[in-house]
Amino acid sequence: AKLGDGNTLKVFHINHQNEEMRPELYLVQELKEAIVNNELVVFFQPIVSVKTGEVHYEALLRWFSSRLGLVPTDSFIAAAEESGVILEIDFWVMGKVCEHLAAHHEELHHVSINLSIQTLESPDLETRLLSSCSKYGIDPGMLEIELTEHTLLEDETSLIKKLRCLRESGFKVAIDDFGMRYASFNYLRVLPVDKIKIDKAFVQNLKRNSKEDHIITSILALAKKIGVNVTAEGVETVEQAEILVAASCDELQGYLFGKPAPYEHVQTAFEQAKKQWSRLL
Numbered sequence: 054a055k056l057g058d059g060n061t062l063k064v065f066h067i068n069h070q071n072e073e074m075r076p077e078l079y080l081v082q083e084l085k086e087a088i089v090n091n092e093l094v095v096f097f098q099p100i101v102s103v104k105t106g107e108v109h110y111e112a113l114l115r116w117f118s119s120r121l122g123l124v125p126t127d128s129f130i131a132a133a134e135e136s137g138v139i140l141e142i143d144f145w146v147m148g149k150v151c152e153h154l155a156a157h158h159e160e161l162h163h164v165s166i167n168l169s170i171q172t173l174e175s176p177d178l179e180t181r182l183l184s185s186c187s188k189y190g191i192d193p194g195m196l197e198i199e200l201t202e203h204t205l206l207e208d209e210t211s212l213i214k215k216l217r218c219l220r221e222s223g224f225k226v227a228i229d230d231f232g233m234r235y236a237s238f239n240y241l242r243v244l245p246v247d248k249i250k251i252d253k254a255f256v257q258n259l260k261r262n263s264k265e266d267h268i269i270t271s272i273l274a275l276a277k278k279i280g281v282n283v284t285a286e287g288v289e290t291v292e293q294a295e296i297l298v299a300a301s302c303d304e305l306q307g308y309l310f311g312k313p314a315p316y317e318h319v320q321t322a323f324e325q326a327k328k329q330w331s332r333l334l
């Protein structure tokens with residue numbers, strides 16, 4: 054059909070409108086094929102222990118779509134959560150990370166993975182985690198689960214039980230994006246966890262004597278009292294790192310230490326970045 058042909062334009066218009074109405078439906082369809090088509094890649098970002106200088110990594114998923122290009126992780130994770138595809142994705146990441154830990158066990162002591170609430174609520178999560186670990190000969194203590202909650206948590210009691218079981222099996226558990234939800238402090242009160250990760254929103258505006266400084270310092274004091282470790286995410290400047298170190302934050306993560314990257318690149322980048330911050334720790 055030629056341009057200007059009424060029908061073609063109409064069809065184009067309808068398709069276009071459909072995509073604008075529910076772009077996430079289109080995303081989900083593509084996402085389902087992404088795993089089989091090898092379009093998903095696990096990136097790693099370093100997290101530095103302030104006390105020991107030891108490094109571990111967080112696994113962050115990337116989707117290089119042949120049709121859409123690099124799709125922002127936040128947006129496809131949201132679509133995956135809405136549609137339920139997230140389970141398959143999280144289990145895939147879990148397998149990849151275990152495989153990775155096995156391949157690099159001399160240099161890696163643990164890796165953090167993000168699991169959505171839906172995945173945590175899946176009845177066979179623990180079985181699948183444990184069988185992944187035994188398949189690759191990995192100790193559960195080498196896996197830390199970051200609880201990422203984008204959808205509303207409905208039933209706390211089952212989640213509490215689930216987390217307790219996971220920790221009894223040796224897995225570590227952290228609350229991600231701490232401070233960004235109304236229920237953050239209640240989670241800290243009721244959920245059995247090893248760690249909280251202060252959301253980057255607080256860290257990005259962190260300056261001496263700022264509101265963020267006072268909030269973070271208070272969270273750290275509180276976490277110390279209840280025996281929970283604290284990671285600060287989104288650390289980009291030396292000043293932010295200095296404030297966090299002075300406030301006894303346990304771990305730091307952010308572009309200052311390295312951006313998420315394929316594992317082959319992550320170590321050289323980390324060594325280069327070290328010049329900027331090494332005198333701090």
Ligand code: C2E
Nearest residue numbers: 113114126127130146167168169201287288289307308313
């Ligand atoms: P998150 O777990 O809170 O991860 C931190 C996000 O902040 C990552 O975004 C990371 O790339 C970014 N970041 C780290 N340091 C800095 C910094 O210094 N400055 C700035 N501006 N950003 C920084 P990313 O990789 O786009 O991931 C977004 C979110 O997607 C994650 O947030 C997590 O909630 C979710 N996610 C990622 N991978 C997975 C996965 O495998 N499964 C599930 N369920 N969720 C995942």
Ligand code: MG
Nearest residue numbers: 111167199229
């Ligand atoms: Mg995370």
Ligand code: MG
Nearest residue numbers: 229230250286
């Ligand atoms: Mg986070």
Ligand code: MG
Nearest residue numbers: 201229230252
């Ligand atoms: Mg986040």
